[in-house]
Amino acid sequence: MHFEAFSSSELAAYLRGIPAVHARLGDDSELQVVEVGDGNLNYVYFVSSARDPQRSVVVKQAPPFLRLVGESWPLPRERMEREVAALRRFGALCPQHVPRVYHADSERFLIVMQRLASHRVLRQGLIDGIVYPHLADHVSTFLARTLFHGSDLYLAPDAKKAAVGGDINTELCRITEDLVFTFPFEDDPSNVYSPALPAAALERLRTHEPLRRAAGEMKWAFMNHAETLVHGDLHTGSIMANERETYVIDPEFAFYGPMGFDTGAFIANLLLACYAREWHDRVAGRDPVVYQRWLLEQVVRVWNGFAQKFAGLWRVHERETGRAYIGGPADTHAAEAFREDFMRRLLADTLGFAGCKMIRRIVGMAKVAEITGIKDEAVRARVEVRCLRLAEALLVQRRELASIEAVTALAAQLLAQPVDA
Numbered sequence: 001m002h003f004e005a006f007s008s009s010e011l012a013a014y015l016r017g018i019p020a021v022h023a024r025l026g027d028d029s030e031l032q033v034v035e036v037g038d039g040n041l042n043y044v045y046f047v048s049s050a051r052d053p054q055r056s057v058v059v060k061q062a063p064p065f066l067r068l069v070g071e072s073w074p075l076p077r078e079r080m081e082r083e084v085a086a087l088r089r090f091g092a093l094c095p096q097h098v099p100r101v102y103h104a105d106s107e108r109f110l111i112v113m114q115r116l117a118s119h120r121v122l123r124q125g126l127i128d129g130i131v132y133p134h135l136a137d138h139v140s141t142f143l144a145r146t147l148f149h150g151s152d153l154y155l156a157p158d159a160k161k162a163a164v165g166g167d168i169n170t171e172l173c174r175i176t177e178d179l180v181f182t183f184p185f186e187d188d189p190s191n192v193y194s195p196a197l198p199a200a201a202l203e204r205l206r207t208h209e210p211l212r213r214a215a216g217e218m219k220w221a222f223m224n225h226a227e228t229l230v231h232g233d234l235h236t237g238s239i240m241a242n243e244r245e246t247y248v249i250d251p252e253f254a255f256y257g258p259m260g261f262d263t264g265a266f267i268a269n270l271l272l273a274c275y276a277r278e279w280h281d282r283v284a285g286r287d288p289v290v291y292q293r294w295l296l297e298q299v300v301r302v303w304n305g306f307a308q309k310f311a312g313l314w315r316v317h318e319r320e321t322g323r324a325y326i327g328g329p330a331d332t333h334a335a336e337a338f339r340e341d342f343m344r345r346l347l348a349d350t351l352g353f354a355g356c357k358m359i360r361r362i363v364g365m366a367k368v369a370e371i372t373g374i375k376d377e378a379v380r381a382r383v384e385v386r387c388l389r390l391a392e393a394l395l396v397q398r399r400e401l402a403s404i405e406a407v408t409a410l411a412a413q414l415l416a417q418p419v420d421a
Helices: 006-016 017-025 078-092 121-128 133-148 157-166 170-179 199-207 211-225 261-282 288-321 334-364 377-396 404-416
Strands: 031-035 042-047 056-063 070-074 103-104 110-114 228-230 240-241 246-248 255-257
Touching: 006 042, 006 056, 006 103, 006 377, 017 042, 017 103, 056 170, 056 261, 078 103, 078 110, 078 133, 110 228, 110 261, 121 240, 133 157, 133 211, 133 228, 133 240, 133 246, 133 288, 157 261, 170 211, 170 255, 199 211, 199 334, 199 377, 211 377, 228 261, 261 377, 261 404, 288 334, 288 404, 377 404
Parallel strands: none
Antiparallel strands: 031 042, 042 056, 056 110, 103 110, 228 255, 240 246
């Protein structure tokens, strides 16, 4: 199948022919179509009725190649089907935090979804210093429900193994394996970094043995630990939020992988946002400390909320079935001890993956706007060096950092240290 991106008029005509979408948009013959994609992976359109703009949908068209690079970087034609399946799976588990799917067309590489018109991409909201009162509660709920219910802790063994086989996402996993776990640690031509970033910081990524070993361990975990169906790209650009609601979008990287990859990705992005406040708040004439503290509080609340909810779902399931995962009756000391050990290991995985995700955002191909938006190159380099220092500590010390409070204390300590850049 040959791919062609829709023009505005073509897309409007196509949508009028779909009864479920036509009902959402109304009988207005004129539709307004605006392309809003970031240009990295997909074409994304907002479509609304010219007469009643509140009647609207979002359309996502996924070309069989990486849009940022072009047809020289092919992607699987079925990736949109995988995203639709993940949205429906996550939506069934957590409907209050996943947009509804109205229509999918694999031949046109297209999905039509609920438009979150009163929500903003979380990354931009954090750049603007918005406080989201329910963010940590909502994200931790999504993480707990999706990660638990896709795992062996909930599913029967045969159902879990069938699910693993059905959710293999080879090409998009390869992008992560390369861009997160491999290329940032070598002199790869795809790497992009600011001119002021010290050469010593780059050299350390390539030669510091404890860091290289830790990153290799996380790469192995990503490639081999098929624990549950993960979102696979849960950064702050994959969340739409306002002060009341939070929605998780774009699960096209979903696959059966390690639980800590999702929790780590989100925490990494909160930490990057925290470290970038030095520039954004001072330019706006504000003290950055206030919002930095709020961001670090969200790190604590997300992890602790997730851990409490995940363990709670686990306990309830064992009580309902009358059998612990490790065998024998539920509510035994041994079952609880195993659960505590499990959560400690999951925290360590979370920190290791967070470290890798932070590093790739500093030296890899895809950046974050919090940092690329820093116009002063010297300030940006200082921020990036601090991010790399924290990322290394998360990777190398991930098993020694026994609580999320210890993590945020370390983040605050490194944030206060001077940087020569």
